[in-house]
Amino acid sequence: MVLAAIYALIACGYVLIYRVSRVLNLAHGELMMLGAYLLVATASAFAASPLMAVVFAAVMSLAVGGMVYLFLMRRMTGETVLAAVLTTVALGILIRGLIVLFWSAQQQHPRAMLGWDNPVIVLPGDARISLYSGLLIVATVLVYGALFLFLRFGRWGIRMRAAGQNPLLAAQRGINLHAVFALAWGLSTFTGAIAGMLIALDSGLDSTMTMIGLKAFPAALVGGLDSLVGALIGALIIAGAEVGVIRFIDPLLADVVPFIVLIVMLVIRPWGLFGTREELDRV
Amino acid sequence: MTGTMLLEVDKLEVVYQRAITAIQGVTLAVKEGQIVALLGTNGAGKTTTLRAISGFLGLDDARVTEGAVRFRGDRLENRPPHEITRRGLSLVPERDKVFPNLTVAENLQAVVRRGRSGDARVMDDAAYHFFPKLKELRKREAGLLSGGERQMLAIAAGLMCEPDLLLIDELSLGLAPVAVESLTQSLVSIRDELAISILLVEQSAGVALRIADYGYVLENGRIVLDGDAERLTGHADIQEFYLGQASGNRRSYRDVKQYRRSRRWYG
Numbered sequence: 001m002v003l004a005a006i007y008a009l010i011a012c013g014y015v016l017i018y019r020v021s022r023v024l025n026l027a028h029g030e031l032m033m034l035g036a037y038l039l040v041a042t043a044s045a046f047a048a049s050p051l052m053a054v055v056f057a058a059v060m061s062l063a064v065g066g067m068v069y070l071f072l073m074r075r076m077t078g079e080t081v082l083a084a085v086l087t088t089v090a091l092g093i094l095i096r097g098l099i100v101l102f103w104s105a106q107q108q109h110p111r112a113m114l115g116w117d118n119p120v121i122v123l124p125g126d127a128r129i130s131l132y133s134g135l136l137i138v139a140t141v142l143v144y145g146a147l148f149l150f151l152r153f154g155r156w157g158i159r160m161r162a163a164g165q166n167p168l169l170a171a172q173r174g175i176n177l178h179a180v181f182a183l184a185w186g187l188s189t190f191t192g193a194i195a196g197m198l199i200a201l202d203s204g205l206d207s208t209m210t211m212i213g214l215k216a217f218p219a220a221l222v223g224g225l226d227s228l229v230g231a232l233i234g235a236l237i238i239a240g241a242e243v244g245v246i247r248f249i250d251p252l253l254a255d256v257v258p259f260i261v262l263i264v265m266l267v268i269r270p271w272g273l274f275g276t277r278e279e280l281d282r283v
Numbered sequence: 284m285t286g287t288m289l290l291e292v293d294k295l296e297v298v299y300q301r302a303i304t305a306i307q308g309v310t311l312a313v314k315e316g317q318i319v320a321l322l323g324t325n326g327a328g329k330t331t332t333l334r335a336i337s338g339f340l341g342l343d344d345a346r347v348t349e350g351a352v353r354f355r356g357d358r359l360e361n362r363p364p365h366e367i368t369r370r371g372l373s374l375v376p377e378r379d380k381v382f383p384n385l386t387v388a389e390n391l392q393a394v395v396r397r398g399r400s401g402d403a404r405v406m407d408d409a410a411y412h413f414f415p416k417l418k419e420l421r422k423r424e425a426g427l428l429s430g431g432e433r434q435m436l437a438i439a440a441g442l443m444c445e446p447d448l449l450l451i452d453e454l455s456l457g458l459a460p461v462a463v464e465s466l467t468q469s470l471v472s473i474r475d476e477l478a479i480s481i482l483l484v485e486q487s488a489g490v491a492l493r494i495a496d497y498g499y500v501l502e503n504g505r506i507v508l509d510g511d512a513e514r515l516t517g518h519a520d521i522q523e524f525y526l527g528q529a530s531g532n533r534r535s536y537r538d539v540k541q542y543r544r545s546r547r548w549y550g
Contacts (some may be wrong), residue, residue, distance in 0.1 A: 018413070027471065042476065111428055155393075158385065158392050158393045159393050159395070161382070161384070161385060161389075161393075162382045162385060162389075162393040164382065165384055165385070166338070166379050166382055168364075168376075169376065169381075169382065170364050170377070170382075171363070171364040171368075171439060172337065172339065172365075172373075172374050172376065173373075173393060173394045173444060174365050174369055174373075174394060174396070174397075174444075175365055175393065175394075175395050176365045179364070265491075278313035
């Protein structure tokens with residue numbers, strides 16, 4: 001369940017960006033990790049008020065996402081989608097390198113830095129869950145709820161959907177495409193960073209976190225890249241398969257499972273469970 | 284029609300991919316409160332002219348290389364589309380004119396208004412006032428609408444931008460005569476009630492000249508004829524080529540067609 005929440009929270013970042021700009025953001029795992037490291041940075045700066053640190057790091061990640069678009073991805077408009085996707089790969093490598101450079105490859109524990117502990121909550125039915133894992137699930141529910149409402153009823157949410165469907169027409173209707181795309185990147189990085197921070201708070205942080213981001217990608221694809229519901233269901237499937245394999249077969253296989261599910265899915269139904277079929281030829 | 288000048292296109296030249304000249308020396312003007320028709324056959328350069336005015340060119344690797352587009356005296360050429368829309372110029376494109384996966388109401392909400400009439404409700408009501416049918420279809424996805432309903436929605440969405448000038452690319456294309464008739468009536472009342480000028484680009488001269496005040500005829504990227512709508516309607520060439528009321532020359536056209544066909548087969 002926690003694993004599903006993690007995947008879902010990360011996967012919605014892939015979906016957001018893909019939906020408006022048809023670009024796969026392969027740097028999403030790195031951006032998510034950057035969010036977590038931003039928390040490390042703010043944790044030492046705002047040692048007095050830990051909550052401030054979290055809020056500040058989250059807002060900063062929103063800005064980082066927007067800036068990634070404005071300074072990097074905006075130049076890729078008009079280029080082929082492949083070129084844009086490769087740019088995100090390069091961005092990911094760059095971020096990973098910079099993180100190791102700034103924060104070293106050692107494991108960090110932002111929770112200890114903030115002076116919080118991680119009590120175990122006993123749920124009814126004798127299930128045990130750590131506080132931050134619980135928070136992860138809550139955050140996922142909140143983020144998805146907010147995103148659904150925003151995309152369905154929010155004026156800018158509707159504009160985001162419009163821009164995803166037909167950017168030309170959107171521009172002509174007075175929608176500033178750059179603003180919409182920057183917003184999508186910002187939101188995507190923001191949700192990713194929330195996931196990254198909560199994972200880091202729960203179990204510490206080092207540069208292998210990108211692996212989790214990478215494993216969330218199958219979740220987005222299985223569900224269909226342009227569908228939020230799909231991302232949610234995809235995350236459940238992937239996480240379920242992974243936990244099942246750990247429990248009944250071999251824990252060492254766990255990292256492979258999401259990708260096996262992904263391959264099976266790509267063979268059977270390449271556009272994903274809830275994706276639109278016609279989207280496929282654009283990838 | 285003594286209104287002030289709204290849109291001036293002055294000796295406009297557009298070149299695609301730095302090589303192909305699509306239009307050359309196109310000059311036209313729209314005054315406030317006017318409905319102006321831009322006529323021409325396929326490939327005459329009508330759409331290119333509209334795109335140059337509305338800022339759509341950059342995406343096709345085309346550029347305005349000469350001449351000027353002035354809107355209320357401001358230069359518009361080679362600006363991004365959303366900026367032009369905010370200056371009060373709104374385009375209803377020929378194809379892909381609505382967002383198919385959004386509902387009718389969402390299509391109207393997605394529009395960025397210029398914020399002159401403060402309340403969104405006012406504009407919503409205006410859109411539904413001119414096209415009452417849209418109100419019934421509010422919750423329907425735009426992709427499921429008929430051609431005529433789509434055109435209504437596209438024009439309504441164009442109105443939501445609160446423009447001073449509405450550019451319409453191919454109003455009547457692919458629509459039933461009844462639908463065209465009601466659309467043209469709506470356009471006239473939009474002009475009369477909201478004081479919005481309209482530049483109507485059409486293949487069907489009959490439709491356009493019936494409601495237009497002034498008309499231009501575009502051929503091979505050049506304006507070959509212009510004048511008041513009544514004068515154009517009466518003009519011999521228009522009668523022959525665009526209204527299909529030719530007397531006698533029918534056969535020669537068929538010969539041309541025959542010639543083309545044989546060239547395709549043997550050439």
